[in-house]
Amino acid sequence: EVQLVESGEGLVQPGGSLRLSCAASGFTFRTYEMHWVRQAPGKGLEYVSGTSSNGRITYYADSVKGRFTVSRDNSKNTLYLQMDSLRPDDMAVYYCSRESIGGTGAFDYWGQGMLVTVSS
Amino acid sequence: DIRMTQSPSSLSASVGDRVTIICRASRGISAYVNWYQQKPGKPPKLLMSAASRLQSGVPSRFSGSGVGTDFTLTISTLQPDDFATYYCQQSYTTPRTFGGGTKIEIK
Numbered sequence A: 001e002v003q004l005v006e007s008g009e010g011l012v013q014p015g016g017s018l019r020l021s022c023a024a025s026g027f028t029f030r031t032y033e034m035h036w037v038r039q040a041p042g043k044g045l046e047y048v049s050g051t052s053s054n055g056r057i058t059y060y061a062d063s064v065k066g067r068f069t070v071s072r073d074n075s076k077n078t079l080y081l082q083m084d085s086l087r088p089d090d091m092a093v094y095y096c097s098r099e100s101i102g103g104t105g106a107f108d109y110w111g112q113g114m115l116v117t118v119s120s
Numbered sequence B: 001d002i003r004m005t006q007s008p009s010s011l012s013a014s015v016g017d018r019v020t021i022i023c024r025a026s027r028g029i030s031a032y033v034n035w036y037q038q039k040p041g042k043p044p045k046l047l048m049s050a051a052s053r054l055q056s057g058v059p060s061r062f063s064g065s066g067v068g069t070d071f072t073l074t075i076s077t078l079q080p081d082d083f084a085t086y087y088c089q090q091s092y093t094t095p096r097t098f099g100g101g102t103k104i105e106i107k
Helices: none
Strands: A003-007 A010-012 A018-025 A034-039 A045-051 A058-060 A068-073 A078-083 A092-099 A107-110 A114-118 B004-007 B010-013 B019-025 B033-038 B045-049 B062-067 B070-075 B085-090 B102-106
Touching: A003 A092, A018 A034, A018 A092, A018 A114, A034 A078, A034 A107, A045 A068, A045 A078, A045 A092, A045 B085, A058 A068, A078 A092, A107 B045, B004 B085, B019 B033, B019 B085, B033 B062, B045 B062, B070 B085
Parallel strands: A010 A114, B010 B102
Antiparallel strands: A003 A018, A018 A078, A034 A045, A034 A092, A045 A058, A068 A078, A092 A107, A092 A114, B004 B019, B019 B070, B033 B045, B033 B085, B062 B070, B085 B102
16 A cells, blocks of 8 residues: 655744655655645645655745745655745645556645744 | 636535526636535535536536636536535646635525
8 A cells, every 4th residue: 555654744933944754655666756745724735845766856836935945765765855945925734645657747646734824 | 827717616406496606807717717616614525626527426417618718517406415515726836726616505
């Protein structure tokens, strides 16, 4: 069974940092592109960041470019999101997701999500 | 970045109704559109990929169409379990942007 389990949620002050983790199981992690998507309270889905299967290629939304860093450790089956210079508008539920293999680019599995609160 | 515009942002419908949601891309994206269903407090669930490819286990009352810039998701006969928010997403390029969502509410 495919599972994506996020951890690292918490409360952080504006300007602070937080590192999110997503532990994957039930599939060959190293062969899949992985992504982060967030959802602010009461709002829609927003793409945040992603990485190729080997971690050499990374993608970012303009809203987080230069502040967030995505990475992965294929030996630990884990995806990470380092979030620096956090702002109040970064407050959201963060989901990790797996991009399906086959060329459609769809996100076929999602974690349960974790809340990141940015507040003083 | 490619912008995805969904309409309507919300709609009220009754069980048994036929419902269509529209998604428009800011430029041509072939058939690289995916549709997700999300219920409160839950992660999104992939319904359809490549504009019209139904995911395993998704009821056949859901269908999708479109190519280029204009796409639709249709629910042929709305069921109680379908009241949720639906999102389109383009996977033509990164960042893989989402539409703003369409919330289907009970009339």
